Amino acid sequence: MNSGSDKQGLSKQEVIAKLQASGITPTQQRIVIGRQLFARPQHLSAEQVLAMVNEAGEARVSKATVYNTLNLFARRGLVREVIVDPTKVFYDSNTGEHHHMFDVETGELSDLMPGQLCVSGSPSLPGHMQVVGIDVVLRVRSAPAA
Amino acid sequence: MNSGSDKQGLSKQEVIAKLQASGITPTQQRIVIGRQLFARPQHLSAEQVLAMVNEAGEARVSKATVYNTLNLFARRGLVREVIVDPTKVFYDSNTGEHHHMFDVETGELSDLMPGQLCVSGSPSLPGHMQVVGIDVVLRVRSAPAA
DNA sequence: CTAACTGCAAACGTTTTGCAACTTT
DNA sequence: AAAGTTGCAAAACGTTTGCAGTTAG
Numbered sequence: 001m002n003s004g005s006d007k008q009g010l011s012k013q014e015v016i017a018k019l020q021a022s023g024i025t026p027t028q029q030r031i032v033i034g035r036q037l038f039a040r041p042q043h044l045s046a047e048q049v050l051a052m053v054n055e056a057g058e059a060r061v062s063k064a065t066v067y068n069t070l071n072l073f074a075r076r077g078l079v080r081e082v083i084v085d086p087t088k089v090f091y092d093s094n095t096g097e098h099h100h101m102f103d104v105e106t107g108e109l110s111d112l113m114p115g116q117l118c119v120s121g122s123p124s125l126p127g128h129m130q131v132v133g134i135d136v137v138l139r140v141r142s143a144p145a146a
Numbered sequence: 147m148n149s150g151s152d153k154q155g156l157s158k159q160e161v162i163a164k165l166q167a168s169g170i171t172p173t174q175q176r177i178v179i180g181r182q183l184f185a186r187p188q189h190l191s192a193e194q195v196l197a198m199v200n201e202a203g204e205a206r207v208s209k210a211t212v213y214n215t216l217n218l219f220a221r222r223g224l225v226r227e228v229i230v231d232p233t234k235v236f237y238d239s240n241t242g243e244h245h246h247m248f249d250v251e252t253g254e255l256s257d258l259m260p261g262q263l264c265v266s267g268s269p270s271l272p273g274h275m276q277v278v279g280i281d282v283v284l285r286v287r288s289a290p291a292a
Numbered sequence: 293c294t295a296a297c298t299g300c301a302a303a304c305g306t307t308t309t310g311c312a313a314c315t316t317t
Numbered sequence: 318a319a320a321g322t323t324g325c326a327a328a329a330c331g332t333t334t335g336c337a338g339t340t341a342g
Contacts, residue, residue, distance in 0.1 A: 025316070025317090025321070025322080026316095027315070027316075027321090027322060027323080028315080028323095029322085029323075030322090045306090046306080046307080047305095047306080060324095061323090061324095062323065062324045062325070063307090063324090063325090064307095064308080064309085064323075064324065064325075064326095065322080065323055065324070067306090067307060067308075068308095068322085068323085071307095081232075083229055083230055083231070083232050084229055084281075085229070086227075086229050086235050086331090086332085087305075087306075087332090088305085088306065088307090089232050089306090089307090101269070103275070104278055112269060115267065116267055116269040116270070117265060117266070117267040117269050117280075118265070118266055118267050119263055119264070119265050119266075119282060120263070120264055120265075120266065121261070121262055121263040121264050123247070123258060123262040123263050123284060124262070125286065127288075128288075129249070129286045129287060129288045130286065130287055131284060131285070131286055132250055132285040132286060132287050133285045134263075134282070134283070134284050134285070135230075135281070135282070135283045135285065136265060136280070136281070136282050136283075137280070137281045137282075137283075138269060138277060138280050139277070139278040139279045139280070139281065140271065140275045140276065140277055140278060141275060141276050141278050142273075142274075142275045171296070171297075171341070171342085172341090173296090173297060173298080173340075173341070174298095174340085175297085175298070176297090191331090192331080192332080193331080206299095207298085207299095208298065208299045208300070209299085209300090209332090210298075210299060210300075210301095210332095210333080210334085211297080211298055211299070213331090213332060213333070214297085214298085214333095217333095232306095232307085233307090233330075233331070234330090234331060234332090235331085235332090293342100294341100294342095295340105295341085295342090296339105296340080296341075296342100297338105297339080297340070297341085298337105298338085298339070298340085299336100299337095299338085299339095300335100300336095300337095300338105301334100301335095301336105302333105302334085302335085303332105303333080303334070303335095304331105304332080304333070304334085305330100305331100305332090305333100306329105306330085306331095306332105307328105307329085307330080307331105308327105308328080308329070308330090309326105309327085309328070309329085310325100310326095310327090310328095311324100311325095311326105312323105312324095312325095313322105313323080313324085313325105314321105314322080314323070314324095315320105315321085315322070315323080316319100316320085316321075316322085317318105317319090317320085317321095
């Protein structure tokens, strides 16, 4: 039997462990947010996280806390910020290496599994700058061009 | 002698021709904006374009017109929108195929010439969706990690 | 002359911030 | 008890929009 996931996803204890492993104080709201986020690989905006968390009804979390928490999780590497839509940031709970496909028609973001597309080449970085990450986004349009 | 560029960049006539070639009515403000943009390959935010245009003093252009024009130019393929910074859109006057490097410390965006990095693989697109473009962004940090 | 474009200022939606009240350890 | 976190409402930010007046062809 597994350690205690009641639905599909991580148990409260598992989320607490995950947060502590990243040096994050596990507060009520961070646990609730983390549980929603880490339940499965997904791309969520802050607004969506706020809605999910409050619909789940496990605790009430304010908008400000959602933003603070998502920023904190991103800084600590628990989620990946995805910048593809000028109007909002997406938070990706899949921290493994992978690229994205963005539908400019619907605003939908989805994963592109490795093999679908890959980057090669080692850019000679001018000076002492380190690579933080490589983002590859395939922009697609679902409807025929206007 | 060339067709009439007084400084370095395109002449008024050349910009007008370029706009007409894209089916864009060449108005005073579009010409001024185009001249600044097309003077050389560069990455500018709307705010920067507004500043450049008004400092150049060739005509007064409002904020709304700068936004309208940049969107129009982007739709017509005269500039490329680059989404890397959650706080603002960059407009790239280099429409050739190339990728970018974004310094998360300074917010600076620069070109990565082909060969530095390249993408391969033909993703099997589910259904009837067409590829609009592929964005590759190398995120770097100029200072040592905190 | 008509259609298209511009400017202004107000509206928008997302994200951030200031600060008092409240958890966490 | 001290440190850190939360919620609220207000502010900030880039961007869009409505509409009257102007310009292009």
